[in-house]
Amino acid sequence: MGTGPVELLSSLPVMAKLDDVGRQELRRWLRIIPVDVGEVVFRQGERGGALLWVLQGIVRLEAADHEGQSRTICSALPGEVIGELAYGELCTRATTAIAASAVVLAELTDSDLTLIERRSPRVASQVISCLTACNLRRLRHINRELDQVVERHIAQPVRSPTAEVAQGTSAARLWARLAGRRPGQGE
Amino acid sequence: MGQAVLEQLRANPATAKWPEADLRVLAGAVVIERHRQGTELCRQGRPGACCWLIMDGKLEVVRAVAGHRMEVARASVGEWVGQLALIDGAPRSATVIAATDIEVLVMTRDVFEQLLASQAPVALRFQRHVSMTASVNLRAATEHLAKVHGLIARHGHLSPADLYTVRERRGVARPSHHGILWTQPQLEHQAEAAKAKRSGDERKGDERSGDERKGDERSGYERKGDER
Numbered sequence: 001m002g003t004g005p006v007e008l009l010s011s012l013p014v015m016a017k018l019d020d021v022g023r024q025e026l027r028r029w030l031r032i033i034p035v036d037v038g039e040v041v042f043r044q045g046e047r048g049g050a051l052l053w054v055l056q057g058i059v060r061l062e063a064a065d066h067e068g069q070s071r072t073i074c075s076a077l078p079g080e081v082i083g084e085l086a087y088g089e090l091c092t093r094a095t096t097a098i099a100a101s102a103v104v105l106a107e108l109t110d111s112d113l114t115l116i117e118r119r120s121p122r123v124a125s126q127v128i129s130c131l132t133a134c135n136l137r138r139l140r141h142i143n144r145e146l147d148q149v150v151e152r153h154i155a156q157p158v159r160s161p162t163a164e165v166a167q168g169t170s171a172a173r174l175w176a177r178l179a180g181r182r183p184g185q186g187e
Numbered sequence: 188m189g190q191a192v193l194e195q196l197r198a199n200p201a202t203a204k205w206p207e208a209d210l211r212v213l214a215g216a217v218v219i220e221r222h223r224q225g226t227e228l229c230r231q232g233r234p235g236a237c238c239w240l241i242m243d244g245k246l247e248v249v250r251a252v253a254g255h256r257m258e259v260a261r262a263s264v265g266e267w268v269g270q271l272a273l274i275d276g277a278p279r280s281a282t283v284i285a286a287t288d289i290e291v292l293v294m295t296r297d298v299f300e301q302l303l304a305s306q307a308p309v310a311l312r313f314q315r316h317v318s319m320t321a322s323v324n325l326r327a328a329t330e331h332l333a334k335v336h337g338l339i340a341r342h343g344h345l346s347p348a349d350l351y352t353v354r355e356r357r358g359v360a361r362p363s364h365h366g367i368l369w370t371q372p373q374l375e376h377q378a379e380a381a382k383a384k385r386s387g388d389e390r391k392g393d394e395r396s397g398d399e400r401k402g403d404e405r406s407g408y409e410r411k412g413d414e415r
Contacts, residue, residue, distance in 0.1 A: 084325075
């Protein structure tokens with residue numbers, strides 16, 4: 001460890017995009033939260049409404065499958081954002097976040113972000129931009145993984161007889177195949 | 188032109204409640220395009236440069252995965268499509284096709300960045316909207332990946348029917364108004380039908396997608412009028 005919260009906050013990508021005044025403004029609203037390894041940061045389905053930057057350590061994000069079994073989705077590294085803002089009905093956590101190592105987080109609540117928006121729109125804009133970029137990177141990563149997983153595990157589609165007909169396969173050949181005979185074979 | 192766009196923005200469900208000042212800024216920055224049914228506005232895998240707000244008609248969003256081409260969303264009046272391209276310009280995650288003759292408002296990444304730089308309140312409002320879209324799509328993708336992992340853990344493989352089931356559930360739970368989502372499945376013939384319609388259209392020879400036509404001043408719909 002040995003790195004203080006101020007240094008950790010300064011290392012956030014969002015800070016690099018702000019001037020001194022903006023950095024100071026944002027720092028005022030961030031709450032530092034240390035989390036022990038194995039501790040749950042938040043649970044899927046809980047009410048959200050706060051962003052959490054990972055300042056130090058690794059956070060594992062899990063989601064329940066359709067039978068309630070927990071599945072690891074991805075990990076968040078220092079500089080990344082976890083959690084989401086409350087958008088109307090979308091105010092619950094989409095994942096369960098678990099500290100995969102000792103973790104330090106910086107929290108910004110949705111209501112504080114609204115206040116920042118009024119006081120200094122530029123800072124708010126950078127925060128939202130950072131959040132969006134982070135979510136987008138994660139989305140693209142998940143979509144890529146999804147494509148790969150599907151590609152690896154999908155059973156090859158079975159052509160239906162109608163598809164073969166549509167593709168110009170002769171009816172005789174098709175029926176012969178369905179009947180387990182080679183085309184041209186006698187009755 | 189600006190006044191006509193303003194009128195349309197006032198009437199569009201997505202922007203009807205926005206403050207007048209925001210609408211004026213937006214109206215001055217965007218253009219309206221018309222496209223024929225079957226026109227491809229963007230293609231999966233190609234770089235994205237703009238997003239669309241549907242003013243009239245319907246768009247269909249299709250995605251190819253592991254050789255399966257399926258409709259992932261259908262968007263209609265008042266819905267934004269393709270907003271995530273405004274953030275990183277990364278390759279499009281899906282193909283967007285006009286399901287009917289359509290009229291869309293086009294916001295390019297350049298315009299979005301200019302609005303952000305100007306610190307206009309409308310920029311922050313729109314930025315929030317784009318952020319929400321990313322959040323919603325991330326949530327949907329997360330759920331989907333968890334379900335797919337669950338199915339593989341249980342059965343060792345996926346069948347096309349599994350994919351369809353997962354998507355149908357999502358489609359039922361969350362309609363497509365949040366943009367590109369994995370929703371209900373469509374068999375390949377739907378995409379093929381759209382393609383056939385497109386190729387039968389008068390715009391023969393123009394293989395470029397909407398993103399690539401961005402340099403052209405007029406839409407395909409308008410250009411078509413000239414050709415007749």
